[in-house]
Amino acid sequence: MGSSGIHRFRYVATAFVTLLFMGLIYAWSLFVEPIEADFGWDRTQTSLNFTLSMIFFSVGMLAAGAIERRFSTKVLMIATGIIIGGGFVAASLVSTLMGIYLTYGVVVSFGVGVGTDVVMAAALKWYPDKQGFASGGMLMGFGMGAMLLSPPVTMLLSAFTWRMTFVILGVVFVVVMAAVAFLMHVPPADVAVALQAKVKASSAASTRDYTASQMVRTKAFWLFFAWLILVTSGGLGLISQAVPAAQEVLVSTGMTPDEAVMLATVAMGGVSLCNGFGRLLNGIVWDKFGYRFSLTWVSVCFAASMGLCGIAMTFGSFPLIVVGFMLLGLAYGGNMSSMAAMSSGFFGTKHFGMNYAVATLQMIPAAFIGPMLLASFQQGSGSYTSAFWAFLAIAVGAFALSFLVKKPQD
Numbered sequence: 001m002g003s004s005g006i007h008r009f010r011y012v013a014t015a016f017v018t019l020l021f022m023g024l025i026y027a028w029s030l031f032v033e034p035i036e037a038d039f040g041w042d043r044t045q046t047s048l049n050f051t052l053s054m055i056f057f058s059v060g061m062l063a064a065g066a067i068e069r070r071f072s073t074k075v076l077m078i079a080t081g082i083i084i085g086g087g088f089v090a091a092s093l094v095s096t097l098m099g100i101y102l103t104y105g106v107v108v109s110f111g112v113g114v115g116t117d118v119v120m121a122a123a124l125k126w127y128p129d130k131q132g133f134a135s136g137g138m139l140m141g142f143g144m145g146a147m148l149l150s151p152p153v154t155m156l157l158s159a160f161t162w163r164m165t166f167v168i169l170g171v172v173f174v175v176v177m178a179a180v181a182f183l184m185h186v187p188p189a190d191v192a193v194a195l196q197a198k199v200k201a202s203s204a205a206s207t208r209d210y211t212a213s214q215m216v217r218t219k220a221f222w223l224f225f226a227w228l229i230l231v232t233s234g235g236l237g238l239i240s241q242a243v244p245a246a247q248e249v250l251v252s253t254g255m256t257p258d259e260a261v262m263l264a265t266v267a268m269g270g271v272s273l274c275n276g277f278g279r280l281l282n283g284i285v286w287d288k289f290g291y292r293f294s295l296t297w298v299s300v301c302f303a304a305s306m307g308l309c310g311i312a313m314t315f316g317s318f319p320l321i322v323v324g325f326m327l328l329g330l331a332y333g334g335n336m337s338s339m340a341a342m343s344s345g346f347f348g349t350k351h352f353g354m355n356y357a358v359a360t361l362q363m364i365p366a367a368f369i370g371p372m373l374l375a376s377f378q379q380g381s382g383s384y385t386s387a388f389w390a391f392l393a394i395a396v397g398a399f400a401l402s403f404l405v406k407k408p409q410d
Helices: 004-027 029-039 043-067 073-091 097-124 131-159 162-183 189-197 219-252 257-289 291-315 318-345 352-381 385-402
Strands: none
Touching: 004 029, 004 097, 004 131, 004 162, 029 043, 029 131, 029 162, 043 097, 043 352, 073 097, 073 162, 097 131, 097 318, 097 352, 131 162, 131 257, 131 318, 219 257, 219 291, 219 318, 219 352, 219 385, 257 291, 257 318, 291 318, 291 385, 318 352, 352 385
16 A cells, blocks of 8 residues: 555544534634624523534534444535524524524534544544544544634624624634645545555454444443543533633632633643643553553543542642642543544444534533533532542542443454
């Protein structure tokens, strides 16, 4: 295959850039204040939009998994650009809360889910021998998207209204997805056969291609699914409350709430940064040391992060809570790349799109469990300290569960 290593890397690189833009879905908080200021809506009303985004992101992935074998990658990526771009432009025209829910929460997020699933399914077919590296490298873009794109989006919001910013983002997504449509495609049949031959004699990938219905009938899937929910709950819980938790520590050291906001926001940035690197790191770990080591280190990292955060809250140590945040970012990012590596490594690449979409459904219960659990402990005690100890217990459960997950016998 000659220079196939360099040749196929371009598909992972293209997917990385694509998912970098898709990761903007996590940056809804950038738009909250200007939109609330325009309409007088409260935070409870606007925060529902993020929950809708997570749900319809998963729905979009399921839809892509169901149709990706019927249409080419080019057609689906062009459709993705039209859906996301159209959603942003439509959102710029609304004047009701329901309009924001339907355009941004439903349409844009659905398009992001479709595009994410399609581009990952296509790129992973070039790397049946390095599923962890490929999925981790791509998902690093998704994890870091909100952090890297926040500055330019913030500049747009400062220079224009949020409505014009939505229009600009809509145009940008149409252009970027059109470019991706012409750069990304699955390997030709002869190349696919040659790539699969590289893993026939190893355990790097499944030798059997499971359909989604076959996958969900395996014990391996449900054990892994439960493990994902536990770790994702911790990640989403902290992501939703990281700034006020860090503020609590800073205020306990004598800072005023206003002074604490900036440092707390910096601490939140540590979660985003490590979230991105954790995806690539765990992908490399998965390929090098196998799935058992991968699940174990993520679980240990999750437990260590919660323990450090609990100690930091107890003794008012800001450096400790920053380290705890960063460790949780690594664990959460590693958890996300494990989900993709498991979908292909355990169950084959042929039906990856649908299988990965089904696996991502774990984010729906986790999106309710994590933030609600953290908020309920904080409201009950007036502090986040007890919440972190509760999540430490969840992390211990994830650690124990990681030893029960086993690759299905082909």
